[in-house]
Amino acid sequence: MQPIVHPVVGYVCYAAYARWNRGEPPATAPALAAVLxxxxxxxxxxxxxxxxxxxxxxxIGHSLLFAVPIVTVCWLLARRADRERLGVAVAIGYGAHLATDVPWHVLAGDYDELGFLLWPATPMPPYSGVKTLGTVPGLGLEATTLWLEAVVFVCGVGLWWIDGRPGLDRLRSAIR
Known part of the structure; x- marks a missing residue:
């Protein structure tokens, strides 16, 4: 998945969790923690x-052997500071990143590229790039993973917009 899509997916996953857990869109701090x-x-x-x-x-950053301890430490620190929602948000965001890097390799049958999940215990060959998913009937256009990522990106930004753009106010304040 392209790097710009991962923060959007992290937001969408945390927004779904916030609605399920609290019945409302995510608050600013946890939304930013999920994106981070x-x-x-x-x-x-x-x-x-x-x-x-x-x-x-x-x-390193994509390996579960590194991710699990990092997410655990973040959650424990957030819990100690009585900000457990931030720890949950980081875990959801990080987990969403790793989870969304998997399907393209599975769909393309490039299972060896899943070596990142347990790197360095498993080898990670060079990334083969954008995956072809098929052709658009009647048009002869090749559908790739970039198409799906574009849809995910636009829908995720739309959800963030509908949710009131949590985090934007804080980013504006930081820039000023």
Missing amino acids: GATVPDLIDQPLYLGGVTPVGRT
Whole structure:
């Protein structure tokens, strides 16, 4: 999944949880925590890859062997500060990132690319890129994972907008 889509998916997953758990759209702080949690794997792995430290862009931050302890520590710290919702939001965001990196490989049959989930215990070959899902009948256009990601992105931003754009006020304040 493209890096820009992960924060949106993290938001959507936390928004669903907030509605299920509290019956309302997410509050600003947990919404931002979910977005941050969904961004962390790429914030860790992409600089390491671009700097030549790791051979591919999905290693440490995308590995469950690293993610589970990090999410646990975040949750424990949030709980200690009596901000348990923030810990839950980080866990949902981080988990959403890892979970949404899986389906494209499964749909394309590139199971070896799932090695990131237990890296370094399992090897991670180079990412083969955008996956083809088929052709659009009658048009001859090739449907790729980018199409689905674009739909997810637009729908997720739409939900965030309907929810009152939680977090936007805080971002504006930080910029000023």
